[in-house]
Amino acid sequence: MRILFVSNLYPPNSVGGYEKLAFSVASELSRRGHEICVLTSDHGDAIADYPGQRVFRELTLLTGETIYEPFAGDEEASARLRERNDNRLRDTVAREKPDLVFSWNLFFLHPSMLATLESLPVPVAVMLTDNWLINMVKPQWWQSYFAAEVMGGGSAAPPRGSSPSFVSRVRARLRNIRAKEAHPRANAAGPARRSLTAIFGSHYMHDLHRQAGLTFAREETIHNGVKSLGTPTHSGPDRGLLVDPEGSVRLLFAGRLVDLKGAHRAVEALGILRRTRPDLPPITLTILGDQQDRSYERTLAAAVEASGCSEQITMRPPVRENELRAVFAEHDIYLFPSLYEPFSLTLIHALGEGIPTIASDAGGNGEIVVHGRTGLTYPRGDSQALADRIATLVEDSALRARLGAAGRVAAARFTFTTMVDSMERLLEDMR
Structure with missing residues (x-):
């Protein structure tokens, strides 16, 4: 298969675990004989070439210098960037001619990117290891869920002892998303049922999207998995004993x-x-x-x-x-x-x-x-x-x-090999 990965971040520019997981999956699929190219952002200073992968760092995130800082441009600048990003995606698909697109986290990109994905002439799978898609299409629902179920107490009050700036950033980001949804492309995808194949990283994420009123043309839960750090016989220290012989x-x-x-x-x-x-x-x-x-x-x-x-x-x-x-x-x-x-x-x-x-x-x-x-x-x-x-x-x-x-x-149930085997079967079936 010729597979185009799309992700807002990609190694060596990593912040959390999903972009590292995307890289690991892409590398393994390449090792198994699939042709891999990656469209990601230019966010971060590091650049690296990876065997079996062509990485295009051509997208621009709507953030500041770091992802923890808001986008400093005005609406006109934002509109230019989202149009540029959408065109980069279309151009990459036209040029690389993938059999399918495998989209990972698109947080910090405009909702129009999701509409562009759904308009592509090839099948598209979205990896939902987080709430990025809900943020794009149901920001008000997410804000309510975040306030009641994550922060608790029915309001977006920060945890005791924490800075209010985090919640302020969340609220500001959601306001920005809602404002940008007024752009015609943001609503081009239509109803809540998406014409995409959704891969959920956990049953919790599947249930979360259902609660948000989002369903997909095809849905499958594939638990994230890790590469073994040890051998099958590795037993490690006796956990009945403390590491410190002095007893701390x-x-x-x-x-x-x-x-x-x-x-x-x-x-x-x-x-x-x-x-x-x-x-x-x-x-x-x-x-x-x-x-x-x-x-x-x-x-x-x-x-x-x-x-x-x-x-x-x-x-x-x-x-x-x-x-x-x-x-x-x-x-x-x-x-x-x-x-x-x-x-x-x-x-x-x-x-x-x-x-x-x-x-x-x-x-x-x-x-x-x-x-x-x-x-x-x-x-x-x-x-x-x-x-x-x-x-x-x-x-x-x-x-x-x-x-x-x-x-x-x-x-031992959550292995990297089991995860990639399941993904590969699903992607093959999408062709």
Whole structure:
């Protein structure tokens, strides 16, 4: 097959996990003999050539210097960019003559790009690992869902201790999308049922789109998968024992440092334990992740100061995927306190390495972690509940060992090969 991947971001310019996953899938399909080309944005300074792929960095995102900054141009500038982007997509399809288009995340592009995709003379599949398509066509619905179900309380109030700027950015982005939807092309796609093949990365994402009133010509859920970091016989450390022979407990947060990933909740839980559970052994927390979101960086710093635990908290930069095993082996408990989570590859990696894991009940987390069987879960945003779960694992070495072993078995279901096999079958069937 000749496949054109379309994605707003693509390595080496990466922010989150989906663009890395797109690259991995494209690379594997190329290895299997398919012809791959990629249309992506010029966002970011890095450029790289990849064997078996032709990458065209010709789209322009409607953002500032970083994706955390708003587009600074006026409506006229925005209109020029969206027309240019739409034409780049049409021209690339006309030039490359793909058998089909495989579109990944199009966040920070105008809704007209979706209408252009649906007008192409070739089949189109959209990978829905996040809410980008809902944002494009149902922004008001998403704003209501975000306020009630993600942030809670029926309003878009930020989590306790966080900066209001995140919610302000979300509201501003949604206002911009609604304003741009007045452009004729934005509504050219018609009714809620889209003439596309939709691949959902989790059952949660499928249900979310149904709740938003969106259906597709063809729908399939294919769970995201990870490449094995170990061998089938790799057992890792005994999780009934602590990594530190002196008896201190090492907690780990690894993920993007943005409000919705909830690192500040882990900090708050540590502060609660310090105040209420002096009987527990010493506990430290490593926070591993990028710090590109300057607003959240301030939020997190304020949470650390308020917790009274600054001497127990270490900040570290993100690591490559193949370095995750060593990081997990250095810690006793993995914390995944996200407020909104479509389906996390890092969470699968953690279970696969056998580190006892505590995850919020947000989004697709429950499709990976089953409370009391493969890990522990707690109500998202509830720092007290998270603290209680941490205390449970600290005090119960047998439970740590049991959850670590069961987590390995659970993670084995979500393999990269299984995911690509399913995608390849579906794409072949679309031709």
